[in-house]
Every structure is written in C-alpha cells, then in structure tokens.
Amino acid sequence: MHPDPRPLVLSLAGITKRFGPLTANDQIDLDVRAGEIVALLGENGAGKTTLMSILFGHYIADEGTVHIAGADGQLVPLPGGSADAALKAGIGMVHQHFALAENLTGFENIVLGTQPLFSLTLTRRAARAKIERLMAESGLTADLDVPVARLSVGEQQRIEILKALYRDVRVLILDEPTAVLTPQEADGLAATVRALAGRGLAVIFISHKLHEVLALCERVVVLRGGAKVADRPTAGADRAMLAELMVGRAIPPRERPPSTPGAPVLSLKAVSVGSPGQRDRLEQADLDVCAGEIVGIAGVSGNGQGALASLVAGLAAPREGEARIAGARLGRADPSGRIAAGVGRIPEDRHRDGTVGALTVAENYVLESISEPENQSGGFLRRGAIRARAQEAIAAFDVRCPGPDAAIRALSGGNMQKVVLARALAREPRLVLAHQPTRGLDIGATTDVHRRLIAARGRGAAVLLISEDLDELFALCDRIAVVHAGHLSPAMDTQGLDVRTVGLMMAGHGAGEAA
Amino acid sequence: MIRFVPRARTPVWLTVAVSVGSGLAALLLTAVPLALSGAPVLAAFVLMAQGAAGDGFALAETLTRATPLIFTGLAAAVAFRAKLWNIGAEGQLYAGALATVALGAGLIEAPAYILVPTVLIGAAAAGAALLLIPVLFKTRFGADEVVVTLLMNFIVLLFVQMMIEGPMKDEMAMGWPQSAPVLDEATLPKLVAGLRLHWGLVIAVVAALALHIFITRTVWGFRIRAVGENARAARYAGLPVGKAMALVGVLSGGLAGLAGASEVAGLKGYLTSDLSPGFGYAGIVVATLANLSPLGVVPAAIFVAGVFVGADSMSRAIGVSNYLADLVVAFALLSVLVGGLLTRFRIVVVRRGTA
CATH class of the missing domain: 3.40.50.300 (P-loop containing nucleotide triphosphate hydrolases)
Structure with missing residues (x-):
C-alpha cells in the first residue's frame, strides 16, 4: 500500500x-x-x-x-x-441531540460563546460575513435570522455544523x-x-x-x-x-415467512386526532391493519405518528371520524380499555412511558395487569405468583438482569426493552403497537425485537410499526404508509416500493410527483 | 476519580445503617459548635441522653412528644412517596383537632367505645378533606400543591383562632382563647397512670404498620408507588392516576388529622392555637430521616422527639440554648440527604491516570 x-x-x-x-x-x-x-x-x-x-x-x-x-x-x-x-x-462535534438554544436565532447560536459580552456591530458584521462565506463554500444553507425552534431538523443540523466550522475546526x-x-x-x-x-x-x-x-x-x-x-x-x-x-x-438473515392477512383489526375511517394547532396531529386518516400483517408508518418524527400512537395506545381520543379495534369503536382516552381490547403496546420512550425505573423488573412486568386475579386476590398482591411469572418472562425473553427483584433502571436499554416487549406480548394481543421499538438498541437487541414482531404476525396478530428507520420498515413490513404534516398516505405494498418514493413523501411530496 | 454506579437494589441493612449513621453523624457534627461555645461536650451529650431516656419519666415524655410526629411523619412519607408535596400537615393537624373538639366536646353524648372512634374518624376525615382540595386543584388544573397546601396552613390556623375566640370558646376559661374541653368519653386513656403517655402512641404505631403493609402488599399501594415514581408510565400502563393521587391525599391528610385528634383527645384535652409547635413541618423531617419508609418513621420520630426533649433538659442543667436541638435535627437531615447517595449508588474509586 x-x-x-x-x-x-x-x-x-x-x-x-x-x-x-x-x-x-x-x-x-x-x-x-x-x-x-x-x-x-x-x-x-x-x-x-x-x-x-x-x-x-x-x-x-x-x-x-x-x-x-x-x-x-x-x-x-x-x-x-x-x-x-x-x-x-x-476539534468540533455535532451531537445526535443538538446543543442549540432554541429561542435564539441561527446566527446567535453560531457565534454564541465566541463573542465578547458586549459585542459591537463591527464584530457582528465580521461574524456575519464569515458565516456567509462558510455557507457559500460548504453549501450549507439555513435561515440565520429566525429562532432555531422554527427551523426544520435538517436546518438545525446545518446550523450545528456551521457552528463547528465557524470555530475553524x-x-x-x-x-x-x-x-x-x-x-x-x-x-x-x-x-x-x-x-x-x-x-x-x-x-x-x-x-x-x-x-x-x-x-x-x-x-x-x-x-x-x-x-x-x-x-x-x-x-x-x-x-x-x-x-x-x-x-x-x-x-442470521431475518426470516420473514409469507403470511396471508385476515380481517382488519385496526380500522381508521377519516380519523382526526389532536387539535388543529398541534404539530403532531392526525387529519382525516384512513388505515386498515389486518390480522397477520405488519403495516409500517414512515415519517420524520413529529408529523403525526405521535398522535396515531397515542390514539392506539389509549392516551388520546379521536376528535372526529371512526376508529375501531376488532369492530369495537374507540371512544375516550383510556389506556386500560385499549389493553382490555387486546392491544399490546410498545411505547416510543421506554424510560418515560414504558417503565417505572424505581420499581423492580417483576413489578414493571405486571404494571398493566396488576388488577387481574392472577396478580392479586382481595386487593392484596400475590407476590409469589408475580415473581414466578416474571421469572418465566425473564427466561422466555432472555432478559439479562440480576433477577426479578432488581430495579429496572439498572438494566441496559436492550434488556429494559425486552421487559416492555414481554409485557406487551405476554397476553397474545390481537393488535401490536410498536412505536420506535428499536431506537437506541444494538444489533443483537434489534434483531430480537424484529423476531418477536414477526412472530406476533405469524400467530395472526396485526402489527402497527411506527419507525423513522426506513431499513427497518422495508425489512419488516407488508405495507408502508407515510405520514407528513398530519396527513397519512394510503398504505402501499412494500414489494416493489422504492425507498426514494417514501423519502420524497416523508418530505411532503405526493407519491405521484415522485414517480 | 470517584464514580457513582447505580445500584440494582439496595439492601435493607444499608438503608437502616445510613439512617442510624446519619443520627450519629449529626450528634458528632453538633459537638463542634457545642465545643466552640465552651460547653463541656461530653457532659452535654450525657445530659441530653439522660433527659431523653434516662428514666421512665424521661422516656415517657419522649414517646409522648414522638406520638404526633409519627402521625405527621407518616402523612409526609405517604404523600412524598407519591410525589405529592404536602406541606400542609400543620393545617390538616389543626383541622383534625378542630373536628375532635367539635365532635367530642358535647355535641354527641355516647359511651367511650363509640365516641373515641367517632372522634378519630371525624378528625381523619377533616384532615383528608382539607388535603383533597389541593389534590383536586393539582390533578384538574395543574396547580402547584406546595403553594396551595402551605398557604392553607395559615387559613386553617386563622380559622381555628376565630373559632376558639368565638363560637367554640370555653366560657369557663377565664377569657383565655381556648375551646371547651372534650368529654371524658372522647378522651384517649393514658397508657400508664401518672404519666402523660397515652393511647395515641399505640394508634400511631399501628398506623405505621398498617401503612407499611398497605404500601408494599396491596394493589392500591402498588399503584401509588408506580404513580409516584413515574406518573407518565403509570398512565400509559392504564393505572388510575387521578384516583391514586386522591387516595394518597386522603391517607396523608387523614394521618395528619389524627395527629391533631391524638394531641387534643390524648394530651391537652382542649384546643388552643398553640397546640402544635410545628409538628406538621417536623413530620417532613421525620419522613426524610426515615427514607419515606412508614416503619422507619417510628424510630425517626422517637429520635427527633428525644433530641428535643433531651436538649430541653440539658439546657436547663448547663445553660446551653435548646436551639441545639434544631441544630442536631438539621445536621441529621443533611446527613441523611448525603447518605441517600450511598443507598442509590455504589461509590467506586477509580485511580486517576493521565493522558
């Protein structure tokens, strides 16, 4: 060499x-x-x-x-x-989670920390000229004069990179x-x-x-x-x-045996969720997810998938339209009602919504089912039974932990997610909501989550997979719909679907324009 | 370099050791200002210990003082576990005391086995009702319960003053602002004849046991723990967050109300506006020393009561201000907060290298 x-x-x-x-x-x-x-x-x-x-x-x-x-x-x-x-x-670094002051403009963010406290117009003008030169040289364009909170994620990232370049990295x-x-x-x-x-x-x-x-x-x-x-x-x-x-x-390559979809389990007809002023809302969405299929929702986060997940998980009620799970109409926001209707839910943020960090693995495992007779009698916890059941789940889902009595916050992200998965899938739900189920997980844990979702599909569950990872969606889903600015596209067969088409739709261009 | 590694589980012995160690550390720390003031340190501590538990009389006095602290300590422990920051135990205590007098000073005439439970339930209900207001404000409108419960203390105290200066005033009390005394049938009997110690202590200890079992063994206790540790996840899992919070309010306010009933029906016999020298606030200290464990509240309350009783007795003997008691309790609180690091984290010393 x-x-x-x-x-x-x-x-x-x-x-x-x-x-x-x-x-x-x-x-x-x-x-x-x-x-x-x-x-x-x-x-x-x-x-x-x-x-x-x-x-x-x-x-x-x-x-x-x-x-x-x-x-x-x-x-x-x-x-x-x-x-x-x-x-x-x-040395300059752009972190995955941006370090921008959201209420300051792009310009202010870039020069933040490099300017004297009482900066003169002259230094501002010089700074401005330097940034504009950098933008011209690198092709990084962004609006410098609005608060960064109003910029798109892509623009915010360009501001972050400009911030590094401005410091002559x-x-x-x-x-x-x-x-x-x-x-x-x-x-x-x-x-x-x-x-x-x-x-x-x-x-x-x-x-x-x-x-x-x-x-x-x-x-x-x-x-x-x-x-x-x-x-x-x-x-x-x-x-x-x-x-x-x-x-x-x-x-091992992911095995995805063929499956014949059955009747719709989740069915949305012209459903709107969230107030019109909200960014993450759903407008007049139509969607069917049938037994034995995985339907993916692609989109940049904050475009309405949060509202969809909230609706299915029971945190939100439909504002208008008709949403049904296995024929029963969804009314008010009612998480326990959704669980009872047979929805297994994997939340987007396992630390915030999925687990109670200070409680044990066993307690988190029975969080949703604590009032079932298997877990309590006469209002008293059946602690032995709960422990035993958690022990079974730990074995079945290969959760690496010191035991059912360990606080769940001591587990790694992948093992925590396995507990969430075990809880969601334990009672063989007819509909599985998986919202960013592999975010932050390593390849091993990700493969495991994928295997579980495919297995749920195999036994006839309807799976709704919301993900920002297009590779994941294309690998797992039978059909993919794209959500942008609250509008949900029709679900398209994954076979023959082009990643670039989906990408254009995520950015707000119709499928027709892409073709 | 020192690193803190989160513990998967905290052994019970360590929790206990941290609490006991904090008490000892507090006494050691107090020795410093004590020595600076020129007092004989060892003699002062010996006098304090004697004053708190030197003989049967001293011990009884300490336990008498501990009784309301157990109730208010439990009130704070159950509320804080659910992250309901009830700073209003003082007001709930007075509400309970007011209910005790209202029911027990002649309104109802009944034998003791009916009147005592009636008075206790009435006092608990009054305290619970008082705390339900801020809890509803919190769950419905997101109002900050710290502010509401704290300010309600002053409203209640002024209301008590109005009542004992007006409609409830004892005409036989030579013009002193105090309520009519509770009937004998409404009085909690003394535990030992000739001492001030009364059945309130037994009720307080039973309440601590019951609360421990409730929190650790029942479905509702489980829900309260889950809601307290992560309300979002509890709601996601379909747990009734609002109901759990309301239940916590009932329990916490009710226990604080019982403190008032115990003081009036067990000790004073009537209600004055200086019934409590801040038992409601001291309950927060007790609960913190007990690491919010209901069982730990009992020894923590006895420790705090012993420090106050002992310091009183010592200050009379050698002329050191009894503010020393506040110092001991404050140091104990700080030691427990530092000790909390030990229970949540393992401390690992990493040899510092250079790049």
Missing part, C-alpha cells in the same frame, strides 16, 4: 480507559488525515462514546496519547481533561447525523461532508447505518467490546462483513 500523502491531523495512540472492572477503551489507535472521512462503527457500549469523550477532555485516558496538528502542521500532544483545549485545537465529529433526516436530507448531508473533506477537513462519522458508511466513508474503524477490531478501507467491504465485525458473530 502506498503511504497516504495527506498530512495527519489527529493521532490517538494506545488509548485505554477503565471504569472499575470494565475496560471501555482498550489500546485504541486511530489516525485521521486531512480531508479524510473515517467511519467509527460499533454497537452501543463498544466504546465509541468513551473514545470521543476522551478526545473532548470529558474523560482522562488511563493510558495512551492524543496528538493533534498545530497551526504549522506539526503534531503536538493535546492535554487531557480539558474540553477547552480540544475546542481550541480545532480541523476535525469534525458527526455523531449519528442521519438518524433524524429523511433520505433526501441525508444525501444532502453526504454531499456537504464530501465537499468539506475536499477542502481538507478531517471528518469522523459515527453511525450504525452500514450502507451510509460504505457510501460516504473511505475508511472504517470498527470497535467491539472496547477494542479496535478492524481499521480498513471501505472499498471491498460489504454490509454483512461490517455487521459481523461489529457484533462478533454472523448475523
């Missing part, structure tokens, strides 16, 4: 970080050259966040060194434990940047990143979407269990290979 002529801008050598018995980073080397786009790949807990936190001075490495190129191109050691030093040395770290974008926006971001790299910026791209990594990055570094297990060019790599490197074992 020829030596790369481009100069090194960042060099991490032998980085080791231990937390008690856990080695979060084990002798990790990472070199990044000017103009290079490097993917950092790994499951949750593989050590990506720890490594980036060391780079940023949030943690101090137990062993190893960080060198960064100074103004003259010479590598100098970066002092550990100082976020300030990292920023001054030209030489290394830009993007953490899961496409998680919140439509496919078209993601393509736009990829073009921008390429343009920036072309101008000499080094980019570290953290993602778990393998196809993006393969398309955008020239080199991929894979972490697993805190150690670097691969550092290779993306040329010649494929998705199966990268997935296997991340997980450490071969991922």
Whole structure:
C-alpha cells in the first residue's frame, strides 16, 4: 500500500480507559488525515462514546496519547481533561441531540460563546460575513435570522455544523447525523461532508447505518467490546462483513415467512386526532391493519405518528371520524380499555412511558395487569405468583438482569426493552403497537425485537410499526404508509416500493410527483 | 476519580445503617459548635441522653412528644412517596383537632367505645378533606400543591383562632382563647397512670404498620408507588392516576388529622392555637430521616422527639440554648440527604491516570 500523502491531523495512540472492572477503551489507535472521512462503527457500549469523550477532555485516558496538528502542521500532544483545549485545537462535534438554544436565532447560536459580552456591530458584521462565506463554500444553507425552534431538523443540523466550522475546526465529529433526516436530507448531508473533506477537513462519522458508511466513508474503524477490531478501507467491504465485525458473530438473515392477512383489526375511517394547532396531529386518516400483517408508518418524527400512537395506545381520543379495534369503536382516552381490547403496546420512550425505573423488573412486568386475579386476590398482591411469572418472562425473553427483584433502571436499554416487549406480548394481543421499538438498541437487541414482531404476525396478530428507520420498515413490513404534516398516505405494498418514493413523501411530496 | 454506579437494589441493612449513621453523624457534627461555645461536650451529650431516656419519666415524655410526629411523619412519607408535596400537615393537624373538639366536646353524648372512634374518624376525615382540595386543584388544573397546601396552613390556623375566640370558646376559661374541653368519653386513656403517655402512641404505631403493609402488599399501594415514581408510565400502563393521587391525599391528610385528634383527645384535652409547635413541618423531617419508609418513621420520630426533649433538659442543667436541638435535627437531615447517595449508588474509586 502506498503511504497516504495527506498530512495527519489527529493521532490517538494506545488509548485505554477503565471504569472499575470494565475496560471501555482498550489500546485504541486511530489516525485521521486531512480531508479524510473515517467511519467509527460499533454497537452501543463498544466504546465509541468513551473514545470521543476522551478526545473532548470529558474523560482522562488511563493510558495512551492524543496528538493533534498545530497551526504549522506539526503534531503536538493535546492535554487531557480539558474540553477547552480540544475546542481550541480545532476539534468540533455535532451531537445526535443538538446543543442549540432554541429561542435564539441561527446566527446567535453560531457565534454564541465566541463573542465578547458586549459585542459591537463591527464584530457582528465580521461574524456575519464569515458565516456567509462558510455557507457559500460548504453549501450549507439555513435561515440565520429566525429562532432555531422554527427551523426544520435538517436546518438545525446545518446550523450545528456551521457552528463547528465557524470555530475553524480541523476535525469534525458527526455523531449519528442521519438518524433524524429523511433520505433526501441525508444525501444532502453526504454531499456537504464530501465537499468539506475536499477542502481538507478531517471528518469522523459515527453511525450504525452500514450502507451510509460504505457510501460516504473511505475508511472504517470498527470497535467491539472496547477494542479496535478492524481499521480498513471501505472499498471491498460489504454490509454483512461490517455487521459481523461489529457484533462478533454472523448475523442470521431475518426470516420473514409469507403470511396471508385476515380481517382488519385496526380500522381508521377519516380519523382526526389532536387539535388543529398541534404539530403532531392526525387529519382525516384512513388505515386498515389486518390480522397477520405488519403495516409500517414512515415519517420524520413529529408529523403525526405521535398522535396515531397515542390514539392506539389509549392516551388520546379521536376528535372526529371512526376508529375501531376488532369492530369495537374507540371512544375516550383510556389506556386500560385499549389493553382490555387486546392491544399490546410498545411505547416510543421506554424510560418515560414504558417503565417505572424505581420499581423492580417483576413489578414493571405486571404494571398493566396488576388488577387481574392472577396478580392479586382481595386487593392484596400475590407476590409469589408475580415473581414466578416474571421469572418465566425473564427466561422466555432472555432478559439479562440480576433477577426479578432488581430495579429496572439498572438494566441496559436492550434488556429494559425486552421487559416492555414481554409485557406487551405476554397476553397474545390481537393488535401490536410498536412505536420506535428499536431506537437506541444494538444489533443483537434489534434483531430480537424484529423476531418477536414477526412472530406476533405469524400467530395472526396485526402489527402497527411506527419507525423513522426506513431499513427497518422495508425489512419488516407488508405495507408502508407515510405520514407528513398530519396527513397519512394510503398504505402501499412494500414489494416493489422504492425507498426514494417514501423519502420524497416523508418530505411532503405526493407519491405521484415522485414517480 | 470517584464514580457513582447505580445500584440494582439496595439492601435493607444499608438503608437502616445510613439512617442510624446519619443520627450519629449529626450528634458528632453538633459537638463542634457545642465545643466552640465552651460547653463541656461530653457532659452535654450525657445530659441530653439522660433527659431523653434516662428514666421512665424521661422516656415517657419522649414517646409522648414522638406520638404526633409519627402521625405527621407518616402523612409526609405517604404523600412524598407519591410525589405529592404536602406541606400542609400543620393545617390538616389543626383541622383534625378542630373536628375532635367539635365532635367530642358535647355535641354527641355516647359511651367511650363509640365516641373515641367517632372522634378519630371525624378528625381523619377533616384532615383528608382539607388535603383533597389541593389534590383536586393539582390533578384538574395543574396547580402547584406546595403553594396551595402551605398557604392553607395559615387559613386553617386563622380559622381555628376565630373559632376558639368565638363560637367554640370555653366560657369557663377565664377569657383565655381556648375551646371547651372534650368529654371524658372522647378522651384517649393514658397508657400508664401518672404519666402523660397515652393511647395515641399505640394508634400511631399501628398506623405505621398498617401503612407499611398497605404500601408494599396491596394493589392500591402498588399503584401509588408506580404513580409516584413515574406518573407518565403509570398512565400509559392504564393505572388510575387521578384516583391514586386522591387516595394518597386522603391517607396523608387523614394521618395528619389524627395527629391533631391524638394531641387534643390524648394530651391537652382542649384546643388552643398553640397546640402544635410545628409538628406538621417536623413530620417532613421525620419522613426524610426515615427514607419515606412508614416503619422507619417510628424510630425517626422517637429520635427527633428525644433530641428535643433531651436538649430541653440539658439546657436547663448547663445553660446551653435548646436551639441545639434544631441544630442536631438539621445536621441529621443533611446527613441523611448525603447518605441517600450511598443507598442509590455504589461509590467506586477509580485511580486517576493521565493522558
């Protein structure tokens, strides 16, 4: 292999970080050259966040060194434990969850922290000129003069990137940047990143979407269990290979046996949910989800899928129209009524809605069914029976936990989700509502959730899967509908459906225009 | 570097150890200002201990003082567990006391086995009704219960003053603003003849046991815990959040009302506007020291009562201000808050390396 002529801008050598018995980073080397786009790949807990936190001075490495190129191109050691030093040395990061002050304008957000307290018009004008130059060079366009709360997610992200560029970064770290974008926006971001790299910026791209990594990055570094297990060019790599490197074992292909849909279980006719002023609302939606099929709802979050999920979960009532589950009309907001009607519900946010963190695994498992005779008699809890039932669920769903009496907040996200899944599926619901069921889960846990949903479909349940992850929807669903600005498209057969069509619809263009 | 690792479960012994340790730490911390003031530290603590539990009389006095604190401590514990911030136990105590006098001072004439339960139920109902108002305001309109319950204390106290200066005033009390005394049939009997200790203590301890069983073993107790820890998830799971909150209000207000009944029918015999030297507020301290456990409230209340009774006796003997008692309780509270870290987290010391 020829030596790369481009100069090194960042060099991490032998980085080791231990937390008690856990080695979060084990002798990790990472070199990044000017103009290079490097993917950092790994499951949750593989050590990506720890490594980036060391780079940023949030943690101090137990062993190893960080060198960064100074103004003259010479590598100098970066002092550990100082976020300030990292920023001054030209490291910038765009987090998955943006760090923007929502009530300030894009311009104010970008210059925030770089301006003297009593800034003069002159420095404002200079700052403005610099930002506009950066926008012209990089192709990142956004409205600088409205509060960022009014910008779309894509624009907010562009503001975040401009914020980093404004500080003259030489290394830009993007953490899961496409998680919140439509496919078209993601393509736009990829073009921008390429343009920036072309101008000499080094980019570290953290993602778990393998196809993006393969398309955008020239080199991929894979972490697993805190150690670097691969550092290779993306040329010649494929998705199966990268997935296997991340997980450490071969991922069995998802099996999705054919299924014949039966009668509609969930049926919406011209249903509206939420007041007209609300952003996340549903207007005149028609949808049938039949027994034995998985229907997916695609869309950028906040476009109405929240309202749909609330309706099915029982947190909201239809404002108008007719919603039925197995023929029975849905009236007022009534979560326990929905459970009784046979809806198994997996909420979007397992910490906020799905579990009570301070209660035990067993108590969370019976949260919905506590008044059933199997769990109580005469108003007193049948503690032995509850424990035994939870123990069965722990075994059946392979929940890794110290036992049924452990507080559920001590479990990892994947294991917590397994408890939620066990609770939702235990009583063989006829309708399963899965709202972002794999968000934040690693490949292993995600595969498990998918397997459970397919199994529910196999036994004749109707499954409504709401997801922002198009790969997930295309892999699991029999039909996919798209929701945008409160309007739900007809559900289209997944077979023969083009991802780009769905992407355009997510951005608000009709299916007709896309074709 | 020190890191805090969340515990999957907290052993019971550790919870107890933290509470006991906090009490001891508080006494140690109090020794510092005590020594600075030039008082003989060891002698002061010995006198305090003797004053609190040195003989039968001292012990009885401490337990008498602990009785209302157990009730108000339970009131705070059950409410705070459900994240219902009831700061109004003082007002609910007075509401209970007022109901005791209203029912027990001649309105109903009946034998003790009817009148005592009537008075207790009436007092509990009065306290419960008083707290239901802010609970409904909270669940219906989202009104902040801290503000409403706190301000209602003053309304109730002024109402009590109005009643004992007016319609309920005892004409035989030489013009003192106090209510007519409760009938003998409405009085809680003394536990030991010649001491002030009365049956209110037994009722308080039974209430603590009952509340413990209710919270840990019953469906409604489970719902209250779930709603308190995460109301959103409880609602998502279909639990009756509003009803659980109302039940908490009834329990908490009712227990505080019983504190008033116990003080009037067990100790004072009549109602004055200085019936409670802040038992309602001290209940919050007791509940916090007890880590919101109903069973822990009993020893915590005895500890706080003992500190106050002991400090009184010590200040008379060596002339140190009995404000020292406030200092001990305040230090104990701070120690418990710090100790709470130990029960929720394991502390792991990580050797600090350099990059």
